[in-house]
Amino acid sequence: MQERKKAFNPKQLTSARLARGLTMKELAEKADISRQMISNYESGKTTPKAESLLKLISILQFPHNFFMQDMSPLYSGATYFRSQSAATKKVRDMQGERLKYFSNVYEVLAQYVNFPPVILPSLLEKDIYEITEEDIIQKARELRKLWEIDEVSPIGNLVNIAESKGVLIAEANMEDDRLDAVSRWIKDRPFIMLTSNNESSVRRRFNVAHELGHIILHNTIESIHDYSSKDLKNLIEKQAHSFxxxxxxxxxxxxxxLLSTSMEYYIELKKYWKVSIASMIYKAFSMQLINEDQYFYLNKKISRNKWRKVEPLDEVISIEEPELLSKVYNIIVEHNIMSKNELNRRLNLPIDETKKIIGPIVIIEEQTRTNEPILRLIK
Known part of the structure; x- marks a missing residue:
C-alpha cells in the first residue's frame, strides 16, 4: 500500500520564520514572494506551490519534511525568559521556537532510551506575592539535600549534576546578549535552554541556578503575560535570582x-565557589557582611577595571557543557537501534539546530538497524 503523502503544515512555516528571526515582510522580500502570499501560507488559506516552497526552504534552511510534520505544541504552563530589560519579542520568539524543537528532540530520543528520573523538591504552591525569603532559602536547601550536595561545599559541575537528576539542558542555535536562558515544564519534565552567548562559566552556572529557581518556585504561574513588567523584574526575576x-x-x-573584603580576596573566592565576583559582593552586602560604603567602593572598582562583562578568571574556569542528549543520541546509533542518517531524519531539523541542541555527535560508520530492546541510560 502506497504511503499517503503528507500535507503542508502552515504552522511549521511560521515556526521556521520566527526561529530565523524574520518578519513576514523580510521573508517575502528574500523569497521574492508578496507579503500577502506569505500571510496566506501561514494562515492556511493557500498552499505554496513547489517552486515557492523551494524558495522558502532555500532561505529558511529547514528540511522539506519539517514543513509537512505535526510538531507537538508546548503544553500549558509558563515559559520563563532569563533576559535583560532590552530583550525584544523577536528574540523571545526565536528562543521559544527552539524550545519546541528541543522538546521534539527529547520526544524522539525518549522512544529508545530511558532518561534519568526527575529529582526535585516538591514545587512551591504559593502565589508569587506570598513567597518569602524563608521559602526560597528552604527550597534551595532541599535541592542541595536531594542532590546530595552538602551545605558547606561549592557545587561541582552544575550542568551535568542537573542533567543526572532529570533536568534537560541544551544550547539554542542563536546568540543575543539580551537573553540568557529560557525554561519551562513540558509534560512532566523541566527544560532549560541556554542562549549561546559565549558567556563565562560562572554566568552560565548562575543562569542554570536561576532557571531552577523558576522551575521550583513559580509552579502557580500559568503565563508570565499575566504580570506587569514591574512584577516580572522586581518580583519573579528577583525571586529566581535569590534562589x-x-x-x-x-x-x-x-x-x-569571607575572611577578607579586599578585591583580591574576592578573586580568590571565585576560584572556590565558581560564582562571579559581583554576585559575591552583592551577597556579602545583603548579608550585612560589608557596609554600604564598602559595597559602593567595590562596585566602583569593578566598573573602573571594566569587569562588568569580563571578570578575572573568566578565561580560566571551564565552561560547563550539556552532555545528556549527546550521550543518548550516540547510544541509539552505536547500539544499531537506528543509523545516524535515519535518526537525523526522525529529528527533522536543520543540521545546525540538531548539532546545537544535542551537542557533540560521534561520527561513526552507517550501520544496519537491528531489533534491540529499549536501552536504559546508565548514570
Missing amino acids: ASHFLLPDEAFSET
Whole structure:
C-alpha cells in the first residue's frame, strides 16, 4: 500500500520564520514572494506551490519534511525568559521556537532510551506575592539535600549534576546578549535552554541556578503575560535570582569563607565557589557582611577595571557543557537501534539546530538497524 503523502503544515512555516528571526515582510522580500502570499501560507488559506516552497526552504534552511510534520505544541504552563530589560519579542520568539524543537528532540530520543528520573523538591504552591525569603532559602536547601550536595561545599559541575537528576539542558542555535536562558515544564519534565552567548562559566552556572529557581518556585504561574513588567523584574526575576544565590552560596558557608573584603580576596573566592565576583559582593552586602560604603567602593572598582562583562578568571574556569542528549543520541546509533542518517531524519531539523541542541555527535560508520530492546541510560 502506497504511503499517503503528507500535507503542508502552515504552522511549521511560521515556526521556521520566527526561529530565523524574520518578519513576514523580510521573508517575502528574500523569497521574492508578496507579503500577502506569505500571510496566506501561514494562515492556511493557500498552499505554496513547489517552486515557492523551494524558495522558502532555500532561505529558511529547514528540511522539506519539517514543513509537512505535526510538531507537538508546548503544553500549558509558563515559559520563563532569563533576559535583560532590552530583550525584544523577536528574540523571545526565536528562543521559544527552539524550545519546541528541543522538546521534539527529547520526544524522539525518549522512544529508545530511558532518561534519568526527575529529582526535585516538591514545587512551591504559593502565589508569587506570598513567597518569602524563608521559602526560597528552604527550597534551595532541599535541592542541595536531594542532590546530595552538602551545605558547606561549592557545587561541582552544575550542568551535568542537573542533567543526572532529570533536568534537560541544551544550547539554542542563536546568540543575543539580551537573553540568557529560557525554561519551562513540558509534560512532566523541566527544560532549560541556554542562549549561546559565549558567556563565562560562572554566568552560565548562575543562569542554570536561576532557571531552577523558576522551575521550583513559580509552579502557580500559568503565563508570565499575566504580570506587569514591574512584577516580572522586581518580583519573579528577583525571586529566581535569590534562589540561585542561596543555592550556589549557602549563607553560613559563604560567610565562613569571607575572611577578607579586599578585591583580591574576592578573586580568590571565585576560584572556590565558581560564582562571579559581583554576585559575591552583592551577597556579602545583603548579608550585612560589608557596609554600604564598602559595597559602593567595590562596585566602583569593578566598573573602573571594566569587569562588568569580563571578570578575572573568566578565561580560566571551564565552561560547563550539556552532555545528556549527546550521550543518548550516540547510544541509539552505536547500539544499531537506528543509523545516524535515519535518526537525523526522525529529528527533522536543520543540521545546525540538531548539532546545537544535542551537542557533540560521534561520527561513526552507517550501520544496519537491528531489533534491540529499549536501552536504559546508565548514570
